[in-house]
Amino acid sequence: MQRVESEITRLIKEIDYDEVTRLFNMLSGGKRLRAKLILKIAPKHEKAPLLAAIVELIHGASLLHDDVIDEALTRRGVPSVNATDGSKTAVMLGDILYSKAFTELVEFDRDIAKVIAASVTSLSKGEMQDVKMADEFNEDEEKYLDMLYLKTATLIEAAAYASALLAGKNASSYGVYGRNLGLSFQIIDDILDITADAVTLGKPAMNDFVEGKCTLPYIYLNRELNAEDSARLKNSHAKHIDEDETLWIKAKMKEHKSVEKSFELAVKLSNEAMLAVKDDKELIDILQTMIKRSY
CATH class of the missing domain: 1.10.600.10 (Farnesyl Diphosphate Synthase)
Incomplete structure (x- = not known):
């Protein structure tokens, strides 16, 4: 999971926008269920942590959009991005995470x-x-x-x-x-x-x-x-x-x-x-x- 977190940090850093980094750091990590699942099924594959990071970015993007749709003011007990920075920002951050995830998917078969x-x-x-x-x-x-x-x-x-x-x-x-x-x-x-x-x-x-x-x-x-x-x-x-x-x-x-x-x-x-x-x-x-x- 440390490798996964490192990959997530790297992918966010590559976006090269401090505002994205700030907003992403506000998101609670959650259970990382999908990442853990990938690591347990393919524990020895060198690309498993990257695949896990991509899936977590996708999941994070979907939650950002979900909170906007539901007008949710909290996520996992902390203020949601749409509550602190507005719905427009939350939607755009979700779009960025989706786009970055899709960009990285080309590394795979x-x-x-x-x-x-x-x-x-x-x-x-x-x-x-x-x-x-x-x-x-x-x-x-x-x-x-x-x-x-x-x-x-x-x-x-x-x-x-x-x-x-x-x-x-x-x-x-x-x-x-x-x-x-x-x-x-x-x-x-x-x-x-x-x-x-x-x-x-x-x-x-x-x-x-x-x-x-x-x-x-x-x-x-x-x-x-x-x-x-x-x-x-x-x-x-x-x-x-x-x-x-x-x-x-x-x-x-x-x-x-x-x-x-x-x-x-x-x-x-x-x-x-x-x-x-x-x-x-x-x-x-x-x-x-x-x-x-x-x-």
């Missing part, structure tokens, strides 16, 4: 470069779908999971697939692992948005619903509610709700085990991922640690 580049198109499409779906209460689980795959899982899938190509391993199996890791990781995040407190989250609790996002627990809950309660839930969608309404939603979720049902899907996806890489203990450990983040 065509198949590796193509899978990473294609994932960026997918995640951008997923982001657009996410925004569109927030216009009204979404009741369609399949539609939600398709969006989740595009927005969150594709870059993790691409990182796993590309690093397997780099290491000469079975790319399809590692791609399945990355896809399911990405989906289950986000489902756990969706659960934590409901069950964790604001301090733990680094943002207000139940913020997804306020932003208009109908994550799995809400979709599963709505299926079980009678017409009157379903109308009440939908009436709270995409609004700042008071404590009484928050407690009502949580009580109904507890009654109908909406969170537990969401967690069961995350576990199912995680188990499928483990089967895909059953001989790789380190990758299995990542999944097990991720699942333990839950409620």
Whole structure:
């Protein structure tokens, strides 16, 4: 990971603009999940740290744009770039990070470069779908999971697939692992948005619903509610709700085990991922640690 951080620093320095360096240094490093995944799949390849750095720049760019779209004032518990320096600056910084990442991708074989580049198109499409779906209460689980795959899982899938190509391993199996890791990781995040407190989250609790996002627990809950309660839930969608309404939603979720049902899907996806890489203990450990983040 020190090599990855050094590569990231080098790439940012090569942009040769102090303002970009200043703004990038404001970004919290985060879990570096995608970078760690690449290093575990291709630990001995000399270009693995560069590939990991490229993927982290792409991920960082997507988060910058995401914060602007969501009008988020914090990211991982610290002020977002759009909060401190404005949305225009955040968008431009994201564009610079994307462009630098694409420039560096030419260092790799065509198949590796193509899978990473294609994932960026997918995640951008997923982001657009996410925004569109927030216009009204979404009741369609399949539609939600398709969006989740595009927005969150594709870059993790691409990182796993590309690093397997780099290491000469079975790319399809590692791609399945990355896809399911990405989906289950986000489902756990969706659960934590409901069950964790604001301090733990680094943002207000139940913020997804306020932003208009109908994550799995809400979709599963709505299926079980009678017409009157379903109308009440939908009436709270995409609004700042008071404590009484928050407690009502949580009580109904507890009654109908909406969170537990969401967690069961995350576990199912995680188990499928483990089967895909059953001989790789380190990758299995990542999944097990991720699942333990839950409620």
